[in-house]
Amino acid sequence: MYPDSIKSLIECFKFLPGIGEKTAERLAFSVLELEEEQTTFFADSIQEVKSKIHKCKNCNTLTEDELCFICNDDSRNRDILCVVEDTKNVFLFERLGMYHGMYHVLDGLINPLEGINPEDIGLDQLIERIHKEKFQEIIFAFKPSIEGETTALYIKKILEDMDITITRLASGVPIGADMEYVDSLTLERALNDRKEIE
């Protein structure tokens, strides 16, 4: 029913996660209403992002350069390493502006049920880096989940002979949450990890 070029563009938007038929249609039609310079810019940006962006060879954060803006920054604290499951999380922490150490980005988390094993998420590179760079602390900043727990324990085991403090993010009741909407696993964790009020 739609002209072919609109149909193609709808298909393209559906490549993106979380975009279904209806949203793809709405977005495709809204592209038609952009100025010509905008659509040219848009098309070029899609091509460029794909050709220019790659992983930092040290830590896997996405970058246009050989080393990312963190690894390139001499003012960062090189004693502490934050391990994340996705490059987006680096930017998430950087936006907070309160962490000044280094990062390492894994290719996701270990998930045997989905066939994602330790060798699939780039652990070799992480372990090699940890041996080389002599960190004093390693923070696992994975999402609180079975996969996050599994991955953290797996890496901790490999590192057990080394003299490194290994930590994870605190889990618990999110600030501002209504207690009745907090799931039981989170509540259990919050109770176990309770802190003394000083």
Add this chain to the structure above:
Amino acid sequence: MYPDSIKSLIECFKFLPGIGEKTAERLAFSVLELEEEQTTFFADSIQEVKSKIHKCKNCNTLTEDELCFICNDDSRNRDILCVVEDTKNVFLFERLGMYHGMYHVLDGLINPLEGINPEDIGLDQLIERIHKEKFQEIIFAFKPSIEGETTALYIKKILEDMDITITRLASGVPIGADMEYVDSLTLERALNDRKEIE
């Protein structure tokens, strides 16, 4: 903080209506995960849709040809014209599959508060077409709103000397709606337009 090419792509997604900073970021990162053929197809589709799509010279529906698939279809009933405010609505009605007449697409609706006057929405072309094509019925399929009402009344007035039946879509309580969530204007219209049960 983001590499330049990711920043550019985020800006591009923000050109699209309903896409804010967070969603644009999510979408830009997901483009990075597409295959290269997909991003090439995506970039090309954006360029193509802009260069190939234009308005049907008869009815303004978006098309790649001189005349759209409706105006080109000899089996359509040429006695009845459905006037819509947006090309998307043509596809909406076509998907229902129960309307077999012709369409005419306006450039939106009259809205004096936003400075959109009758001359801005392509009424001249519509009136000229109505004089030429001798329709028996004209349906206004505008969204139920002050602008829809204003536009319908304005056109009706221009056509008052002609022997044409002029109708509008029924308004009322949507099927499946909870009565308590129906707004009072809709309820008022539903009460005024009540139909005898036969």
